[in-house]
Amino acid sequence: MKTRDQILESADQLFYQQGYEHTSFSDIAKAVRISRGNFYHHFKTKDEILHAVIDLRANNTRAMLEEWESGHEDPMARIRCYLQILLTNGSNISLYGCPVGTLSSELAKLDHASQGDAVGIFTLFREWLGKQFSLLGCGSDADALAMHVLAWSQGVATLVNAFPDEAFVLREVNHMCAWLQARVSDPGKAGL
Amino acid sequence: MKTRDQILESADQLFYQQGYEHTSFSDIAKAVRISRGNFYHHFKTKDEILHAVIDLRANNTRAMLEEWESGHEDPMARIRCYLQILLTNGSNISLYGCPVGTLSSELAKLDHASQGDAVGIFTLFREWLGKQFSLLGCGSDADALAMHVLAWSQGVATLVNAFPDEAFVLREVNHMCAWLQARVSDPGKAGL
DNA sequence: GACGAATTAGGACGGCAGTCCTATTCTGCG
DNA sequence: CGCAGAATAGGACTGCCGTCCTAATTCGTC
Numbered sequence: 001m002k003t004r005d006q007i008l009e010s011a012d013q014l015f016y017q018q019g020y021e022h023t024s025f026s027d028i029a030k031a032v033r034i035s036r037g038n039f040y041h042h043f044k045t046k047d048e049i050l051h052a053v054i055d056l057r058a059n060n061t062r063a064m065l066e067e068w069e070s071g072h073e074d075p076m077a078r079i080r081c082y083l084q085i086l087l088t089n090g091s092n093i094s095l096y097g098c099p100v101g102t103l104s105s106e107l108a109k110l111d112h113a114s115q116g117d118a119v120g121i122f123t124l125f126r127e128w129l130g131k132q133f134s135l136l137g138c139g140s141d142a143d144a145l146a147m148h149v150l151a152w153s154q155g156v157a158t159l160v161n162a163f164p165d166e167a168f169v170l171r172e173v174n175h176m177c178a179w180l181q182a183r184v185s186d187p188g189k190a191g192l
Numbered sequence: 193m194k195t196r197d198q199i200l201e202s203a204d205q206l207f208y209q210q211g212y213e214h215t216s217f218s219d220i221a222k223a224v225r226i227s228r229g230n231f232y233h234h235f236k237t238k239d240e241i242l243h244a245v246i247d248l249r250a251n252n253t254r255a256m257l258e259e260w261e262s263g264h265e266d267p268m269a270r271i272r273c274y275l276q277i278l279l280t281n282g283s284n285i286s287l288y289g290c291p292v293g294t295l296s297s298e299l300a301k302l303d304h305a306s307q308g309d310a311v312g313i314f315t316l317f318r319e320w321l322g323k324q325f326s327l328l329g330c331g332s333d334a335d336a337l338a339m340h341v342l343a344w345s346q347g348v349a350t351l352v353n354a355f356p357d358e359a360f361v362l363r364e365v366n367h368m369c370a371w372l373q374a375r376v377s378d379p380g381k382a383g384l
Numbered sequence: 385g386a387c388g389a390a391t392t393a394g395g396a397c398g399g400c401a402g403t404c405c406t407a408t409t410c411t412g413c414g
Numbered sequence: 415c416g417c418a419g420a421a422t423a424g425g426a427c428t429g430c431c432g433t434c435c436t437a438a439t440t441c442g443t444c
Binding site for chain 4: 003034035036037038041042
């Protein structure tokens with residue numbers, strides 16, 4: 001495996017676990033077991049690493065979304081795949097929050113130039129969810145529904161990070177699935 | 193106004209806008225227009241300032257909750273007060289996110305000793321909301337409903353920070369109010 | 385007005401951050 | 415083998431961080 005990729009992989013993980021600003025070159029160097037000075041050959045600045053990490057995450061996200069799409073014919077089942085991450089990634093989320101949301105929030109506070117790129121990952125989910133709702137015949141509500149699902153899952157991630165409680169996540173995911181079912185089968189009754 | 197209080201007020205604001213770690217002593221000194229060395233007389237460490245800021249926020253929160261409680265007889269109206277902050281504080285939230293959620297997330301990543309205190313502010317809202325749901329006759333569901341409302345609002349705050357869009361917040365708050373009404377008047381139909 | 389305590393200013397300090405340079409080692413290819 | 419270019423190690427450099435000290439000033443009280 002190329003050193004550059006190892007750096008990216010470690011940076012990706014450390015940025016998630018410790019935050020971007022709190023992660024130093026030394027931290028990454030220690031993780032990759034490489035000398036500090038060697039970085040300069042692969043990345044000229046810390047911002048450049050961040051940019052590459054966001055790119056990596058975006059590509060991974062795209063691949064995941066495509067996988068869900070090719071794995072399920074039913075758009076509802078696809079959306080459930082999205083909701084399931086809260087459970088399958090539960091332990092990480094309760095420790096570090098959602099990788100997309102926390103990075104976006106941190107960069108917003110730092111007024112960092114890459115904040116837009118981080119939001120871009122949100123946009124991938126937003127448009128993908130919107131597409132699924134369109135396929136379900138939600139028409140002009142599709143984007144609003146996508147935003148609603150995004151917000152819901154973000155909130156659960158934030159809360160479980162504050163109050164680690166697996167039962168809470170399970171309850172909320174079930175609630176979301178039930179709402180999804182009701183909303184699609186009878187748009188009037190389920191609100192929004 | 194006492195210097196100590198001015199420091200706290202500025203630190204409170206800067207921690208919110210820039211994050212705890214990204215805010216330096218110099219930043220606060222500049223805001224209060226005080227010499228850097230003077231800090232040591234009021235606070236021995238940065239952690240001590242953070243602790244005092246969290247205390248301040250907790251007290252402000254308690255006061256706000258009591259105000260809502262004494263201002264409205266109807267528990268539903270009280271809960272709506274909570275939901276309204278998303279609108280009245282909309283511009284700050286879209287710029288910096290929720291003060292409670294973002295601080296809690298940051299401290300979780302820093303593995304900071306005060307993270308528990310920050311979560312304590314969440315707990316204030318949680319228990320207050322739970323109390324209102326109890327008064328509405330939700331019995332053993334009260335805490336779950338409180339967590340649900342908390343998660344919902346957190347998610348909206350995170351999303352509007354990523355996608356500044358006032359219409360989205362308005363839509364979600366209306367949705368929440370409608371859900372609240374439905375859930376209380378007919379627990380079975382509205383789910384959870 | 386004088387004195388002791390509280391407050392303030394200014395800067396010293398050690399440490400680590402991000403950046404950048406240079407000398408050395410590795411690697412692929414004629 | 416020999417050589418050019420890539421990759422690596424180690425450390426120098428500047429600058430800011432949090433912390434802490436000391437001297438000067440202000441302030442309340444007798």
